[in-house]
Amino acid sequence: MRAMNWTAAAGALMVWALAAPAAKAAAPTTDCASLAGRTLPEARVLSAEAIAAGRYKAPDGTVTFPDLPAFCRVVALAETDVKVEVWLPQAGWNGRFQGVGNGGFAGNFSYYAMGPALRAGYAVAGTDTGHGPAEGKPGTRLGWMHDPTQLANWGHNSIHRMTVAAKAIVAAHYGTPAAHAYFEGCSTGGAQAMAEAEYFPGDYDGIHAGAPGMNYTRLMMSFLWSSRATLLDPASTLPAETLALLHKAVLTACDAADGVKDGVIENPPACHFDPATLQCPAGATDTAACLTAPQVTAARALYAGPRNPRTGEAIYPGLVPGSEWGWDLQQGKLLEAYVIPLFQNMAYDNLSWRWQDFDFDHDVTLTDEKVGATITAVSPDLSAFQARGGKLIMSQGWADQLNAQTYPIHYYHAVAGTSDPAQARARLGGYFRLFMAPGMGHCFGGPGPNRFDAVAALRAWVEQGKAPERLVAAKHADDRDPTSAVLRTRPLCPYPSVARWSGKGSSDEAANFTCGAPQ
Template sequence: MKNLNRRIGLSAFLLGAAAVAPLRAFGSTCGELGSLQLPNTSITSAVEVAAGTFIPSYEKSTSERKIYPAAVPAFCRVVGVIHPVAESTIGFEVWLPVAAAWNHRLQGVGNGAYNGRISYGPLENAVNLGYAATSTDTGHTGGDVKFAIGHPERIADWGYRAVHVTTEAAKLILNKYYGAPPVHSYFNGCSTGGHQALQEAQRFPDDYDGILAGDAGNDRVHLNVGFLWGFAAVHPDGQLILPDDKLPLIHKAAIDACDAKDGVKDGILEDPLACKFDPAVLLCKGPETAACLTSTQVEATKKIYAGPRNSRTGEQIIAGYAPGSEVITGGDYTGWKNFITGPKEPSRLDVWKYWVFNNPDWDWHTFDYDHDVTTGDARMAEVNASSGDLRAFKAHGGKLMMYHGWVDPVGPPGDAIAYYDKVEHVVGGASKVQDFMRLFIVPGMSHCNGGQGYELAGGARGVDDPDGVPKWPHPDAEHDMLIALDRWVSQGASPEEMIAAHRKDGVVERTIPVCAYPKVARWNGKGSSDEAKNYRCVNQR
């Protein structure tokens, strides 16, 4: 029902789009797309799918299959493979709603982690909103990185190329089917999808008119340095020194120290940058107990907050994790346990072994936080989406909305801030960057969604469950990022704040404005602190 409500809530948006760009004569039938000839591309199937009947091909058994919601309209499903270079086998799909339901827009959707499969959940959401939509498997199958052993071009496929060539193919297919190009094209992704989004803005500025990039971890080599750093901090001699049962202690102390600084004591840090929490307040006065930290545990905690620095220059490699991220409730992640204290080895270790050093026996204990970072950046240049030069995207008229959870335990939110600041410097200052870019950092939100705080609606995760992303019961440009992005692109109305919600059992309990960085929300001191209308955006710096 909530998908149906979302569709009804967008009816004015869809009708408006149709009025802007009426269709020319109908182009091709769905079946005719199966014989379409495209450069370096094979169309393997083009079939009509009845409403509510699609089942992902990788579901293991009938009993485990999840039929996507009946509210999903009928669409034409085009499946193909692209071979831009000899080593490439890039699978992709394009979903085309019937002409009467199309909103005259294309939405590319991103992937998650290193997964090699089509993002069916985001495709479903996009088509349900009237978009023609496309997704890629990034050139491989499975979730580990060994697909690239002996095949360096497949790293390029995963890193940037697959999304670009899929977008090119999708536009040609769309134009053939409808007899008209899209009025606007958008890319929507979080996590690896956010990384893909920024690759598009940096490398292929004409592919999309608007880009929605969440929790990107776009400086991928440095993100993986951060995983090594955090793991090493809690395993200084090979043994875990900061057990998981100490994380709630640290979390409570951080919240107690800083919660009131934002004017509302609610267990959520609205502005962790203002939090100067020192874990030394938990230092044991005598023997270690469950209620205190040893000196080595204090130092490990400080390192996690600080993040890694170049061992020679002292330059920050990637930001540390924010206070409040130690323990997370709600969603797929639990906090530092996921990537720091819980694993038996550093997360993404295989990236270093197989992609950077080409040595399955490489010993992470030998990692040098100067030379090895430089080596990683050089050998993985096609993976990092770290360039701040978005001038071509700006010149294209493109608009970029980034968002990030303040308690993200995967990609630290400080990295998103660092990237925004880099772009600001390259394009020539605050007024220039604000012409085309916004960053929203969400209090208490985890990685893409979830967490004990708030969530923004409208983003796309590279997950299969179409209900795995938050939605607003009656979406509009104040509550839904995708609608806000479309309004910015099509009408020039820039989003200065987005309304985020805290939900319990799917019901909205509290709302707050998330202000465009560098502003933050402050309660007016009047009215309920659970209602967004009682906040204002103030300068953070």
Template sequence: MHRPYLVGAGLSFAFVAIASTSAMATPCTNLQSRSFEHTTITSATDITGGSFTPPGSTPITGLPAFCRVTATLTPTSDSQIQIEAWLPESNWNGRFLGTGGGGFQGVITYGELAQGIVAGFATTNSDLGTGSSGCNPLFCGSDGNKGNVLAIDFGDPANPSTGLFGHPERIKDFGYRAIHLMTVRGKEIADAYYAQRAKKSYFAGCSTGGQNALMEAQRFPHDYDGILAGAAAFNRTHLHMAGLGSWQNTHANASRFIQPGQMTLINKAVIAACVGQDGGAKTDQFLTDPRDCHFDPAVLQCTGGNVPPACLTADQVTTMRSYYAGTIDPVTKQVINPGSERGNETDNILALGLEFTENLPEPAFDGLFYWVYGAAFGIPTSPVNFTNFDFNRDVDTVDDQLAKVLNATSTDLSEFREHGGKLVMYHGWADPLIPSQSSINYFNALVQNGRAFAQPARFDSNDPALKDTQKYARLFMVPGMYHCSGGPGPNVFDALTPLVEWVEQGVAPDTIPATKFVNDTPSLGVAMTRPLCVYPKVAKYSGSGSTNIAANFTCVADEPDFNQTPAKQFGP
């Protein structure tokens, strides 16, 4: 899934009814007659009443007057990419903003568009072309929901689907082409509307939007001046294998399931054992750097008369050890994808973690494998299916077909850097969907690229290659944040404004202020503030004053920590 670039912030606007579109031609409605390559403008409408209601959803209110343009892009005969451009009519800040989405996308992410124009950007978003195959963020190929209530609630279609199977051009659209063409056409539409070019262009996205962000920096380095990449799903084929492995792990036998409430039990034990080991404060309900925590779930194994859910069975201990260990080739023992960090355990279904995937009839996000194997992947008697996918034998089959198109794993950002591009990455340390160390692995690989000779990808804050990399790319790890938002830590922050200041004023961000609201509800007040530190520094409590006030923390150098890294052929 995904969240806006103003991480964790929900839109809170006053309701105003939509005004009727004027019958007279306007600069906006005139766009409908404009011609762009491989593009059909399907509508161009002035929205002046302060509110917009997305299809099948509730109104987004408090919006400035804007020109809404919808278009279909057809770069190939099998492509059907939907985009929207929202263009502020009076509060345009002179900048262009491309935005991403989540999962398999398949829809326009209206919250991203709304936040963009409220901040004054000419903003665009895309369904990545997967909507033409009936995809939604969680499902793009499945054997149907099988009557599972959770699957139905999260939009799994009732009937089987093969997603993008047999559509290699749509796979390319999803992987990299749609987001690039959205950018090119979005800029052209904005240029035509304003009769001038934007002074600077930015991209912001989390999850799949983070993958889009890195793909833009790698393949189309001149599209954007500044790129914000959150919890990037950049190593996509192996990330989806991790989801498949997680489902197989909990379904290995009936006693391997983690019962409701037990993830919270485990999380409390993890925090009790490890909180305050590296920065942070002893009173935190989250870990500042979980890599210093080596909690073994075996300490919760049932003894005497204790029984689950108050403790773990031996099989449940095995489940959790595998959860932390990562996706491993059973023959070579090589790491295919890093494991989950300690401290991300949650019973919250919306966090899309283990509690979510183990209760589905087949793995979440396994649609990717339908693109390779077709309908057979959903049939348990097939040679390769979601129950028996072999992490030694079958990995290459998927990678051979999809990796070059979907995986944004190149660490050569030289062209992006040379034209003055700036990259800000962020990732929640308590992310239960995409392992948080994945973003560290990518950043470490950027640093490694800057070395004159090979060295281990572990460094301190004074490393010359690190300092050189930080001239164009910076990473911020977010203690206690789930996937793109939420979680027990300070999970609301504006990462886009520091990026703009870096690009336009040359001021590189060293810290980003973050906030935790009471019950994650701004109207209830602030629970705590905390600085997010430029990696590899961590926020350390000064020892005096409230631990809920950012001013009582400083960013300090952290010792080099071990970061689980995939084998070279699966990395970085």
């Protein structure tokens, strides 16, 4: 997602690509400036300029890089006027192409992700997905949501259009096509990753889908459900001090179950916590250290997730224990930034639509039928991607404060065609691996280790046949700064495995953990 200030980093710091051993470098065969004005079969180049090595401020001012290598910055229009930027290393190109995803409603470029990929030697591309800045505001008509072409670009097509155009520009500049292509995105970018795997399986050799908002209509309903549970009755609202109390109680109950008391729950589904244990006694006048009955009901609703009030059927998974630290977003902020603009524009074409009136019985099907096919990427059929030799890494933070953490697990089992974790691993392990990150928030941050290099793992898998048996994640002193001190490392294990401390050495070092079946 991306429509609020805090997401400038959340979508941004998906996973910074770290330097990896490069293939034989290729030098440009075409001068950067000569690309300007060229019309390729797949793209029309609007501008091309050589950028000197050193400090570089992104064109939109969102991020400043202290030390980028020299590169050729190309701006182009792809099919259906999808705007594309391609950054081409002027020296030391590793022979590979990387596409990066967007956040939220997009409308801007993910420069924060393009810089690290460039630094690692990739020719890298990003896109605005076909429309301009698109922050959602209640009661505002967002024209692109009413344009079928632009809506389809945002929902499924823009990354493909970007990729085809960018590959043509790469080949024109270096005189040879990229040997391999990789894609990385988180949140909406994770949904874009899955759209590529499902609809355009030939675009990328390796794909990382982080915290994928791939079932977008139902995800919006989960945001709406949480807001209704906590805001319709002011007595149900969970203020910051109550969330802190709730989160602390959950950790007290479940943190040490994995053998390490570190403020992180390794396997949240095994944590059976009832917020009623914190309910204030009858007649209590001081509720600072307990939850009122309406607050208990609200917390239970967030854990349960949206359900059909008539049938009891689950509409989308709930939030797991250990994610309470970020539930402030679930109480109105996500509603205003995403839910209201989307429903007012896409689903109902009515800027007077009220979130209080949504019917979780009848309106779910209506919304799915109106826009679901355009903005979701939930097909479990990845056979074409598998057949072409593609490799997929999906990751999800267990402490994600936006996405229901178990949705990727449900999808993983749907692709496998079995509910048995061991059988699913056996069927999918050759091309699709899911990594759950304990204590990780939405795309980055959170109480636990949250930075890892999925693209390097994809490269080893695609190019050397080395399937990832673990990803090492790091917790930095400043989650926004990958150069800050590392406080802890921990292996992320391919689902259904979890990390287990050996009991020897520091529990803050990944080397002292192994991956094994959950207890």
